[in-house]
Amino acid sequence: MGHMHTAQAWRRDLHAHPEMGFTEFRTASRVAGALADLGWDVVTGPAAMVPEERLGVPTDVVLTAAHARAETGGGDPRFLPAMRGGHTAVVATLRGGPGPHIGLRADMDALLIHESQAPEHRPGRDGFASVHPGEMHACGHDGHVGMAVELAQRLAANPPPGTVTIFFQPAEEGGRGGRAMAPTGLADGVDLLVAVHLGLSLPTGALTTSMDGLLANSKLRAVFRGRSAHASLAPQDGRNALLGAASATLALQGLTRVGGHETRVAVGRIHGGTSSNIVPDTAELLCETRADDGDVNTDLEARARAMLAGAAQMHGLTVDIELIGAVTTARADPRAVDAVAAAARAAGLRVVAPTADSGVASDDATALMRRVQAHGGAATYVGLGSDLAGAHHTPTFDLDESALAPGVDLMEHLIRA
Secondary structure, three states: OOHHHHHHHHHHHHHHOOOOOOOOHHHHHHHHHHHHHOOOEEEEHHHHOOHHHOOOOOOHHHHHHHHHHHHHOOOOOOOHHHHOOOOOOEEEEEEOOOOOEEEEEEEOOOEOOOOOOOOOOHHHHOOOOOOOOOOEOOOOHHHHHHHHHHHHHHHHHOOOOOEEEEEEEOOOOOOOOHHHHHHHOOOOOOOEEEEEEEOOOOOOOEEEOOOOOOOEEEEEEEEEEOEOOEOOOOHHHOEOHHHHHHHHHHHHHOOOOOOOOOEEEEEEEEEEOOOOOEOOOEEEEEEEEEEOOHHHHHHHHHHHHHHHHHHHHHOOOEEEEEEEEEEOOOOOOHHHHHHHHHHHHHOOOEEOOOOOOOOOOOOOHHHHHHHHHHOOOEEEEEEEOOOOOOOOOOOOOOOOHHHHHHHHHHHHHHHHO
16 A cells, blocks of 8 residues: 555545544544554543533534444444543644654534535545535645655654644534643643644645644523514513624624734524414524634623623523633744744745735634643644635535545655754
């Protein structure tokens, strides 16, 4: 099996079997099994993430169904039991010589997107499109895992000068997995942590050594509760939950922006009610705030919560507000940037500055980055170019797989520097 073949084969296998955040049972168990068989020390289950730090965990019904699907669909039976309940993080370590401890982050989750059926869409044409309708790897995480597994093979065959830890992270989408992995302390001894992300509007062969434009964000679910009544006979007896959610939506759009900072506010879903002649007694609203500074976002989130509470009070409702995702900002360390630049040149990649449109909106690799930095290590978030058939998070997304091999080379040069 050639080196290119491993990353590409894994990428295609995972592309065909996408799994949502905290349900990556097949992906995570196969990764754990592959690295364990290569001689890596593998930590999985609740030991690899702090269960109560997970946000937006799917319902038990969803988790149970996804676990059962993995049991019959190629998951590794040695590791599936420990992952039950959504404990899908995998932390694998290989101890070589006495050199530095290098950490790498590879995210594993997919998205709720229906994959393109167009005849020119290569995954469909070449037989590796998603077999799970409505779920799709439309961000490149399948490629991230593929590169990490190939790297693990190379390092097992030719041990590294120091220690290498790969953090296979669930639930990056929505900003939920990184924050649950960081508090385990498994990253505390890392001298240099690098998160590599494919695509990001960078062409194949190009690389940017840091992405400091990552925005902090907070995702909130607000459930308004009122009282139903007949909308014509006794409207005065009702308390309209949908009206509360609608009022909150309008209020949130008017959230004051912050001078000198990039900020975003969005309401992405509002849902409630049953019929035109019944006052809706429940309504759900999903919204998010983002900012280029963690403290600014914390303030935006607090003001958004006040608006949600105010809208509820205004219409005689109660509201339950739940934080279902949270990401902070992180800044790259110069020594991490320098190390990546040297490795990129050794791997034959062209180092470029991030372009205006190569920003990632947010990524919870920042939680691991900050944890490493708090313990004296250095970290950076790297954009690895890959020509894309369609944009990130769209049905026509597809990687240029020729970007995978240089990506593995990059990480190997970084480790062997």
